[in-house]
Structures are given as C-alpha cells and as structure tokens.
Amino acid sequence: MRGIDIVDIDDHLRKTGIKPSYQRKAIFEYLMNSNCHSTVNDIYMALSSNISTLSKTTIYNTLNLFVDHNIVEVINIDPNEARYDIVREVPHGHFKCEECGEIYDIFLDFNTLPIKDLNNFTIKTQQINLTGICGKCNEK
Numbered sequence: 001m002r003g004i005d006i007v008d009i010d011d012h013l014r015k016t017g018i019k020p021s022y023q024r025k026a027i028f029e030y031l032m033n034s035n036c037h038s039t040v041n042d043i044y045m046a047l048s049s050n051i052s053t054l055s056k057t058t059i060y061n062t063l064n065l066f067v068d069h070n071i072v073e074v075i076n077i078d079p080n081e082a083r084y085d086i087v088r089e090v091p092h093g094h095f096k097c098e099e100c101g102e103i104y105d106i107f108l109d110f111n112t113l114p115i116k117d118l119n120n121f122t123i124k125t126q127q128i129n130l131t132g133i134c135g136k137c138n139e140k
C-alpha cells in the first residue's frame with residue numbers, strides 16, 4: 001500500500017507530544033497497517049482479542065487525542081460512521097463507492113488545485129471526498 005512513511009511509531013508519537021503507551025501504539029499501528037479508513041468498531045474487533053483491557057471508549061479517546069495532535073484525521077465521507085485515517089506527509093482524497101461501500105484513496109496534489117476564490121485565505125484542513133460507483137462495480 002501507498003504512503004508508509006512513518007517508520008518508528010514510538011518516536012512519531014513522542015515527537016507530537018503523545019506518551020506512547022502500549023495501547024496507543026497498537027491503535028496507531030493498526031491504522032497504519034490496515035487499509036486505513038477504519039471505524040472505532042473495526043479497531044476494536046481487530047485488537048481486543050490481543051489487548052484484553054481495551055475498550056471502545058479507550059479507542060475513541062485515543063483517536064480523539066490523535067486527531068487533536070493532527071496525526072490522524074476523521075474522514076467525513078460516511079454519514080453513519082466516523083472513519084479514521086493516518087495523516088501522511090502527502091494529503092490524499094477519498095472516493096466512496098455507493099455500491100460496494102469501498103473507500104478508495106485518491107492521490108492528487110492539493111497545492112496545485114486551481115482554486116481561484118481563495119486568494120489570501122489560510123487553509124487549515126484539506127479534504128476531498130467523492131462518492132459514486134467504482135470501476136469494479138461499473139464493470140458488473
């Protein structure tokens with residue numbers, strides 16, 4: 001998969017001012033290695049058998065902490081469930097297929113998008129969310 005640019009999770013969390021506890025590292029690692037766009041439930045299902053003390057509340061709070069420190073972002077592509085993605089050096093957009101529900105990463109250069117109305121604006125968040133029917137479903 002694309003964009004594994006964070007090698008040392010311990011170091012990455014420390015640098016952003018987060019104490020790298022075992023659970024936090026496990027959650028971050030899961031987000032990094034899974035196909036991203038996980039929900040709290042996905043993370044719970046994947047990790048709770050290994051970490052018996054893990055609760056959904058812990059996951060939720062940990063994700064909020066990550067979001068506050070700008071190393072994880074909430075993808076607002078799904079109105080029913082918050083999905084979480086690692087903030088990578090290169091931002092990317094998302095496409096959600098209405099047919100199969102799959103969320104695809106779209107890599108595009110946000111900085112060269114010709115947005116003429118934002119001269120003298122300061123952009124703090126960048127999200128591009130598209131929905132429709134994916135190529136696989138269109139072939140069916």
Ligand SMILES: [Zn+2]
Binds near residue numbers: 101135136137138
């Ligand atoms: Zn599809």
Ligand SMILES: [Zn+2]
Binds near residue numbers: 036092093094104
């Ligand atoms: Zn993504």
